[in-house]
Amino acid sequence: MQMDKKLVIPGDFLSDDVKLADEGTYIEDGKVFSSVFGIASLKNHIKVVPLSGKYIPRQGDLIIGIITEVSFSNWIVDIRSPYEGLLHISEFPRRIDNSEMSKHLGVGDSIMTLVKDVDPSMKVELTLNDQRLRQIKDGQVIEVTPSKVPRLIGRSGSMIALLKNETNCNIFIGQNGRVWITGKDKNLDLAARTIQKIEKESHIPGLTDRIVKFLKEEKGMLFKEPVKKKEEKGSAKKQEQEPEKEPVQEEIADEEAVKEDVGEPENMEEKKSGGILDELLDK
Amino acid sequence: MVKPEKLIENGIRLDGRKPDELRPIKIKVGILNRADGSCYFEFGGNKVIAAVYGPREVHPRHMQKSTSAVVRYRYNMASFSVEERKRPGPDRRSIEVSKVSREALEPVIFQEYFPRSAIDIFVEVLQADAGTRTAGINAASIALADAGIPMKSLVSACAVGKVDDTLVLDLNKDEDNYGQADMPIAMTPDGKITLLQMDGHLTREEFKEGLEMAKKGCLAISELQRSALMEKYSTLIEGEVNE
Numbered sequence: 001m002q003m004d005k006k007l008v009i010p011g012d013f014l015s016d017d018v019k020l021a022d023e024g025t026y027i028e029d030g031k032v033f034s035s036v037f038g039i040a041s042l043k044n045h046i047k048v049v050p051l052s053g054k055y056i057p058r059q060g061d062l063i064i065g066i067i068t069e070v071s072f073s074n075w076i077v078d079i080r081s082p083y084e085g086l087l088h089i090s091e092f093p094r095r096i097d098n099s100e101m102s103k104h105l106g107v108g109d110s111i112m113t114l115v116k117d118v119d120p121s122m123k124v125e126l127t128l129n130d131q132r133l134r135q136i137k138d139g140q141v142i143e144v145t146p147s148k149v150p151r152l153i154g155r156s157g158s159m160i161a162l163l164k165n166e167t168n169c170n171i172f173i174g175q176n177g178r179v180w181i182t183g184k185d186k187n188l189d190l191a192a193r194t195i196q197k198i199e200k201e202s203h204i205p206g207l208t209d210r211i212v213k214f215l216k217e218e219k220g221m222l223f224k225e226p227v228k229k230k231e232e233k234g235s236a237k238k239q240e241q242e243p244e245k246e247p248v249q250e251e252i253a254d255e256e257a258v259k260e261d262v263g264e265p266e267n268m269e270e271k272k273s274g275g276i277l278d279e280l281l282d283k
Numbered sequence: 284m285v286k287p288e289k290l291i292e293n294g295i296r297l298d299g300r301k302p303d304e305l306r307p308i309k310i311k312v313g314i315l316n317r318a319d320g321s322c323y324f325e326f327g328g329n330k331v332i333a334a335v336y337g338p339r340e341v342h343p344r345h346m347q348k349s350t351s352a353v354v355r356y357r358y359n360m361a362s363f364s365v366e367e368r369k370r371p372g373p374d375r376r377s378i379e380v381s382k383v384s385r386e387a388l389e390p391v392i393f394q395e396y397f398p399r400s401a402i403d404i405f406v407e408v409l410q411a412d413a414g415t416r417t418a419g420i421n422a423a424s425i426a427l428a429d430a431g432i433p434m435k436s437l438v439s440a441c442a443v444g445k446v447d448d449t450l451v452l453d454l455n456k457d458e459d460n461y462g463q464a465d466m467p468i469a470m471t472p473d474g475k476i477t478l479l480q481m482d483g484h485l486t487r488e489e490f491k492e493g494l495e496m497a498k499k500g501c502l503a504i505s506e507l508q509r510s511a512l513m514e515k516y517s518t519l520i521e522g523e524v525n526e
Contacts, residue, residue: 009512010391010428011436011472026393026435035393035435037428037512051516052319053431054338056397082338082400121349122398147431203516 005041007203008034008048015046024048038147039203051203055081055146055176057124061115062133064141064178065126070102077113080143080176083122087113091127110136112172112180139170139182142192144199146177151202152195159198159208166215167191190218286461290446296458302451305441305500310422310511312429320430322511324422327455328412333422335430338400352397356385358419360408380416387420387440387469387478393433402432413459414442420469420478425508429515437508438477440469441500443493450489452496466490468497472505 008014012034014025021032022045034040038050057063057079065077065085077085089101096104105111112134116127127133144152152173153160164171169183169191181191197214201207290297300306306327315321318334325331341347358381362371373381384406392402404426406419417440424438444454446462459465464483470476485493 007513007516009437009509010434024433026433028435033435035433036431038431050431052429054319082340082397084340120398122400 005039007038008040009037010035012040014040014048015042017046020044020046022047024050049150050147052145053147055079057081057083057085057115057118057122057176059115059118061175063113063115063176064136064172064174064180065111065113065176067105067107067109067111070105070107073098073101075101075105077111077126079124079126080146080178081124083124085113085115085124085126087111087126087128091116091125091129093128093133105135110141110180112136112174136180139180140188140192142179142181142195144177144179144195146175148199148202149173149175149177151207152179152198154208159211162208162211162215163191163194166219167194190215193218287457290458290461291449291451296446296451296455298455302449303496303499305453305503306455308504308507310425310507312425312511312515318426318430320426320428320432322422322425322429324418324425326414326418326421327453328410329408329415329418330410331415331418331422332407332409333419333426334405334407335402335423335426335432336405337402337430338397338432339403341399341401347399347401350398351394352392352400352402354385354389354392354394354402354404356381356388356404356406356423358384358406358408358416360411360415364408364411380419383478383480384416384420384423388423388427388438390475390477391424391435391438391471392427393435396433402427413454413456413465414467417441417467417469421504421508425511428512436471436473437505438469438471439501439504439508440467440478441497441504442467443497443500445483445485445489445493450493450496452500464489466493466497468494468501470498470501472502474498 013031014034015032018027018030018032021027024034024036024038024047025032026035032046034048036048036050038048040048063079065079067075068078069076073089075087077087079085089096089098092104111128113126113128114130114133115124117125160171160173167183167187167190169181169187171191172180179195181188183191194211194215198207198211201210287297294301296302309325311323313321314323315334318336320335322333324333338352341353346353358377360369360377362369404423406423408415420438420440427434428437441453443450443452443466444458444462445464446458451458454462454465464481464485466481467478468476469478
């Protein structure tokens with residue numbers, strides 16, 4: 001970790017340059033102070049990433065919600081925030097009747113959804129009217145601290161790409177800290193454990209290296225296929241070295257390569273959805 | 284206990300402290316799994332736990348404010364926290380302490396960041412030994428930071444008082460019971476006072492001097508608060524050494 005990152009508490013002095021102040025800071029008497037307990041980075045913009053905290057919805061966020069109530073023309077959705085999400089019937093991809101709402105989405109169902117609008121009083125409007133969005137019917141949803149989502153994705157998607165490659169799972173990370181994983185049971189478990197490790201250790205430098213090592217060790221125990229392991233490791237390394245260069249295409253290519261190696265016939269639809277998810281994440 | 288003849292002898296107090304010395308402090312951050320932020324705070328014989336939940340939905344609904352968060356503070360003494368069993372539940376005193384403690388913390392919380400939500404602070408006194416409200420405020424301010432709630436700064440609190448015509452910092456139970464004055468003060472590290480109460484009598488000069496003593500005490504506490512928070516993520520520093 002570079003020297004320009006440090007642990008700060010609320011009220012710590014950060015800089016004299018007011019113009020650089022970003023999230024997690026406040027300005028008083030022409031000086032910038034930290035407003036949260038977290039990691040401050042002073043490069044380019046001065047911002048503090050909190051170590052904990054609730055998800056605050058913002059327009060354009062892709063999140064994972066759980067239906068808690070079906071009302072006359074809205075689904076009320078738990079989005080892991082102090083505020084509930086409202087999904088209006090007109091935001092459902094198809095025209096449906098009021099009486100049929102709970103047939104399509106019932107209480108307890110999980111959805112990938114997009115924050116369409118947030119007004120100043122924090123009324124959160126959601127939408128499903130986007131081809132990228134769908135109901136979550138298989139796999140597993142786990143939860144992480146929302147402020148750690150950027151670390152889980154990595155610089156331009158490097159961490160998530162590594163995770164997908166190594167575990168052979170499809171992973172979608174909602175901005176609200178819910179993570180949807182689909183894949184085979186064993187892989188799913190490994191992916192979940194790795195994500196928990198990332199969450200726990202995200203503030204300690206050298207995260208990527210440790211995760212690579214962790215995955216290698218864990219996989220050594222799970223499968224005994226040294227050839228496959230080596231190749232996968234190679235591709236992961238390559239990715240790490242050049243994380244800035246369009247990880248989307250590279251990653252898809254890698255995923256396909258891996259699949260060829262293992263010789264696992266997987267249905268095309270899932271693969272496609274993976275590609276779409278990646279594009280979303282890199283936006 | 285009967286009133287001791289002298290509370291200060293040769294400049295040394297009953298418990299062996301100098302007049303401007305604080306009692307030993309022990310802090311642990313993040314002790315409760317299900318709270319968003321929590322803190323255990325030991326202040327001499329005081330033992331308190333603070334838990335922070337939120338920002339979260341406001342119940343009952345009519346309490347919510349449309350432009351900012353509501354801060355709720357509940358100070359509660361366990362029935363076993365004092366020598367004679369205390370009748371459990373809120374009483375006149377704990378309602379007052381809750382109110383002034385809430386008002387001691389509200390000025391530093393950026394409430395306008397979370398409209399229509401509630402930030403709930405619970406302070407449980409497990410063992411009381413004079414100065415529980417200051418211990419509670421110290422603990423609550425750490426728990427708020429631990430919960431990731433945006434604040435201007437931490438708040439630190441301690442008391443000054445007068446016993447045997449001498450000003451003393453951070454009174455203990457006997458000094459509180461048999462002393463002449465007790466003045467709890469809460470402030471931010473840059474000296475903004477958010478709570479000041481006084482029980483007893485002080486002259487104008489004594490008040491000024493006492494305020495200065497309390498300032499020093501609060502500053503010392505705020506350093507301890509900082510290191511307690513840092514300690515929770517101390518692996519960060521170790522990691523930097525390793526790499």
